[in-house]
Amino acid sequence: MDMQVAKKKLGLKERYSVMTRGLDWTPSYQKMEDIYPYIAYEGIKIHDWDKWEDPFRLTMDAYWKYQAEKERKLYAIIDAFNQNNGHLNVTDARYINTVKLFISGISPLEYVAHRGFAHAGRAFPGPGPRVACLMQSLDEIRHAQTQVHAISNYNKYYNGMHDFHHMHDRVWFLSVPKSFFDDAITAGPFEFMVSIGFSFEYVLTNLLFVPFVSGAAYNGDMGTMTFGFSAQSDEARHMTLGLEVIKFILEQDPANVPIVQRWIDKWTWRGYRVLTLVAMMMDYMLPKRTMSWKEAWEVYFEENGGALFKDLARYGIKMPKCAEQIALEKDHLSHQAWSTFYNYAAAANFHTWMPDEDEMAWLSAKYPNSFDKHYRPRYEFWREQAAKGNRFYNKTLPMLCQTCQIPMLFTEPGDPTKICYREVDYKGDKYHFCSDHCKEIFEHEPEKYVQAWLPVHQIYQGNCFPEGTDPTVEGFDALGAVLKYYNLEHGRDNLDFDISEDKKNFAEWRGQATKNI
Amino acid sequence: MSTVFLALQTNEDTRPIIEAILQDNPSAVVDEQPAMVKINADGRLVVRRETIEEITGRAYDLQELQVNMITMSGNLDQTDDEITLFWKS
C-alpha cells in the first residue's frame, strides 16, 4: 500500500477514513447554509453524511501513481499510431465519421462533466462524496483532453473536425448532446449526481463506450480503442460512485424516494434520446459491425439494468416507465435516425451514405421485424435516385422537440408508420414534443425548458448568420449563411460520402501505402 | 440471482488476474471480446489478492486492478484482501 502506517497497521477502510473524513470539521465562524448554499433547495434530506460508504478507497498518491501509468501507456500508443499513419489501417474511410461524431458531440461533454463534478464536489458538505466527486472532476478533464489529443491526428487528414468546439456550441444536431449536459449541470447538485453519476455513468455508459470502443477495435482504430479503454478504467470508479450516491440518498430519508424516482425516469429517457446518435453509429457508420443497437440495448440495459433495478427495489425504486416505450422503439430507432441524417447531410459536419447490399442483408438479419418492411424500400428508392444524380438533400428545416431537441422523427409507440407529435400550451405559446416522456419532463419544469436554445427557431429568428448578414437581400442563401456561422465548409465537411474529399484522399493514401506507385 | 460482471483489458497484466478469478469463482463464465475479457458470474464475484499472488509469485495490490478495468456491474466492496461484486437481491 502507498499510504502505509507504522505501528498499529490500519486496514484499508480505517486508513482511508483518516485520510479523508478525518480532515473535515464543523465550522463555527460561518454558518453551514452560507458555506453550502445549494444543498437544500432540491428537497433532498440528508441526516448523516457519515453514512456515506466510499466504494474505491484511493488516496492521492496511489491515484497519481496509477493514473500516470495509464497516461504513459496511452500517449505511447497514440504517438506510435500517429507516426505509423495508423489512420490508414481503419476498415474504410466511412469509419472516420464516427470519430467526427465523437469529438464534436461527446468530448465537449466530458469537459462539462469536469466542471460539473467540481461544482457538485464543492456543494456537498460530506467529505466522502466531495473527494469522490473531485476525483471524478479530475478524471473528466483527462477524458476530454485525451480524446482531443487522440483525435488531433485525424483532424490533420480528414474534414469535419477542424472547429469542433465552435460547432458544438452551434450546429443544429449538436444541441442534442449539449442541451442534455446543460440540463444536468444547471440542475441542483443532487440531481446532477443522479443524472450524470447514476443514470448516465451507471445505467447508460456501457451503451456509449463499449460499442464505440469495441467498434474502434473491430475497425482497426487502435488510437480510439486505446483512449476508450483507458477512459473506461476510470469509469469503473465513476460507476461505483453513481450507485453509491443513489443508495446513500435513498437510505437517508423515505421522502427522498419519489424525488429520486422522478429523476431516474427523467434522466434515463434524456440519456436514451442522446444515445440515438450511438444507435445509428452502431448500425450504419461502423463498416465492420460489432453488435446491433438492439442487441446492445438488450445486453446492457434490459439484462444489466434489469439486475440493477431489481437490486434497488428494496428502496421502493422501480424500473423507469420509459423502458416500455424504448423496447418498442428498439427495432426502429437507428433506421429513423440514419434516414434523417441522410436527409440533412448538407447541414452536418460528417458524411452519410446508403448502406450497400451486404449491409442491407445484415440489417435485415438483425432487424427481421422492421427493416425489410419499413426501411429497405426507402433506402432502395434513395439509392436509385442518387444513381440518377438526384441525391436527396432536404433543405427544409425540421420541427424540433422542445425537450430533447431531436427533430420530430420518431414514430408513435407501436405504429412505425405515423410520426409522433405531442404539444403543450404554456403562457400563450405552443411547445412541441417527440414523445409523452419529453412532454412530461417539460410539464414538470416548464420554466426551465422554455429557455432552450432551439437551433431551428434560432435560424428562423436570424440568430445563426455571420455578423453583418442581411437576410433581406434578393437571392439570400440561408443555408449558406448558416453553414458559415457553423464554420462548416460546404462541399468538404458535409454532403454524401461518395463525393467526399475524405473518400478520395483515403483511397489515394492507402494506395500509396499498399502498392508500389 | 442476477448476473454481475467485470470486464478487463486483454493483456499480460490481466492474464493471471483472470486465472485467479476463475479459480476462486467456479460459476464464473468468460466471454472474450475484441481486446477485452468479460467475466460473468451469478450474483457474486470475488477477486482475491492471495490467489493472484500465488499465481504471479509477487506481491499484488488490488488497487492496481483499476489500471486495466473496463467496466463492471453490481455493488462493489473492497478491502486489502479482496474485491467483491454482488447483487443483494
Added chain:
Amino acid sequence: MQIDLRTVTIKPLRQTFDNIARRIGGDKPASRYQEGTLDMQQTANFHYRPTWDPEHDIYDASRTAIRMADWYAFKDPRQFYYGAYTMARAKQQDTAEANFDFVENRGLAATLPESVRDTVLKLLLPLRHVAWGSNMNNASVCAYSYGTGFSQPHIYQAMDQLGIAQYLTRVGLLLGDVESLDEAKRAWMEDDAWQGLRRYVEDSFVIKDPVELFVAQNVALDGLLYPLVYETIVDDVLSSQGGTAVAMLTQFMTDWFAETRKWVDATVKIAAAESPENKEVMARWLSQWRDRSASALLPVARIALGNRSDEVLAEVVQQFNARMAKAGVTL
C-alpha cells in the same frame, strides 16, 4: 535520433484545429497543452440558467470583479494538461515514498529529539485541516471561474492540497498515532493559537468571487504559510535541532510550493497587467488578505519560534511583498 518508420509520407490537410490556429497565429503544429486547454470551455448558446445561480450563465465571466478581454491570456507556465500533471506528481510521489520508507525503515522517527517531535505534532498536524480547506476552495475556483486557461490549474491545485493533507496525516501516524490526529483536530477547533487561522479559512469558504478566492487562498495564505512553515521552520529551524528527518517527510510540500508559485505569480501578473482597474482590485485583495493571513499565522508561528515569531514573520511578509512587486503589484 528520430528514425522515420512511416510507410508513406502524406501531406496533412491542416496542422491543428481552427480555434488553436486562430489563437497561435496561423495553422502550425500546436502543443498538447494548447490543444487540451484553449477554448475547451463552452462559450455560446447555453440552454438553461443554473437553478442554483439564476443570475448567471453556466460559465460566466461576471462572477468576478476582474475583467479580461480574453480569459485565455491566462497560461500555466508549467503547461500542465492532465497527462503532464499526473506524470509530474507521480514522480514526486515516488520520491516522497522513498523518503517515508527511509525514515520508517531506519527508525528515524524514534531518534527525533522529543521537542522536535512535539513541535511537529503540534504545528504540522492541524495544517491537515488548512489543506483540506484549500482543496474545497480550489474546487470552488475551478467550478465557478471562466475559461479553461484559468480554471484548469485549480483542479490540479485542489487535488494537490488533498494529497498534502494526506501526507501530513501520514506524518502524524508515523510520529504519533490516530490519537495525535484527534488531538490536533481538537487544537484546531479550540486552542487560541489556531482560531485566527481557522476563522480565515472559514471566511474564505464564503467568498463568491473566484479570482478573489484564488488570491485569498493560493496567493495570500499559501504565500505566507509555505515559506514560514516548510521553508523556514521545518527546513531551517527544526533541521538545526536534529529534525532533518522531518524535512524529508515534507519535501513534497517544499518542492510543490516552489513549483506552484510560478503559476500563481504568472496568474497575478496577467490579471494585474490587463488594466489599471484590475491592478487596483488585485492590490486591494492582496493587501487585505495578506494582512489577515499574517496575523492569523503569527500565533501558529509561536508554536515553533517563540519570541522570534514576529521577526521571522515580518521577513516572510517582506519576501512576499517583493514577490508581488515582481508580479507587477506593489503593496
